[in-house]
Amino acid sequence: MSSPSREAVLDSAGRLFGERGYRAVTVRDIAAGAGVSAALVMKLYGSKEKLFAAAQPDESLLGELDVPASELGATLVFRVLMRRERGLKEPWAMLPFAIQDSPAPESARAETRERYLASIAGLIKDTTPDRRHASMVVALMTGFGEAVRTLGLFEGWDFDQLVARYGAIVQAQINVCAADS
Template sequence: MSAAVVSSRDAILDSAGRLFGERGYRGVTVRDIASDAGVSAALVMKLFGSKEKLFAAAKPDESLLSDLDVPASELGATLVFRVLMRRERGLKEPWAMLPFTIQDSPTPDAARAETRERYLAAMATLLKDATPDRRYASTVVALMTGFGEAVRTLGMFDGWDFDDLVAHYGAIVQAQVDACGETRT
């Protein structure tokens, strides 16, 4: 692929991820995405084949968990900090996109199972959660999904001091991280 095609593909994925995250699958057209990305709708279709395939390619991924290189004692605050930094920078929020990814998917049951497994596996690996039901990983994923959705969609915590919010909500997440660690000792 040429550099221009790669650049256009990245722009399309960025626009699609943000627009799907804001409006859901049904609320976004290929033309909306193309316009936002500064490309033609024909190019979007050429690169992705269909709106459904574009939605699948633009969905949030668990890589936001794989590049965390912090001590376990800082994990809760780091996860919260990253959500708030993405909000400050106007970047898409993968945690807030999770409900849209599933509910608006053309195949919601398959999307639910696949997304749940990807996020739980990544979080369980990060936490070293060896419980049979991955209870700590499940709880942290739920806390972060709720936080991402509350911050981005509902505008919760507007007016809070950034550092105070990191400390406050980070401590809530950290309690589960620490509880998981206690099961290993």
């Protein structure tokens, strides 16, 4: 149960689930990608469902943002682009896949929606009962994550220019929230 084996399994699972989806990936595929046995994968995670949950990108990075409210839009966009450049998992791009391919899509949708809305609502101080402003920011960022990672849009764009342009779109919605408060 060494840490390098656990990390290799998670990396393999995250990559394969992201490329093919939950149903098309087997524990044997994950083990082969990690260079370990399927038995070790099961020993480490207990089931394919638990491994799928563990392999999802962590959106807790939203809680780490310590920037002025006027810079939130650009900061969110910057982080997506930096993860792309570093080859890291993109939580925004994986949201739809994680939900659709989950062993329990309805509960995954409800749980994921609540986590993301609560995180963004807290960041932008959205106190509306339906968290309408947070919903708009989540939609904008999910679309951006998908456009960048899945569709490969914005390749060849100047990094700073893209942060400024799309960040302004996200920031406009954040500003509407502040104006409504």
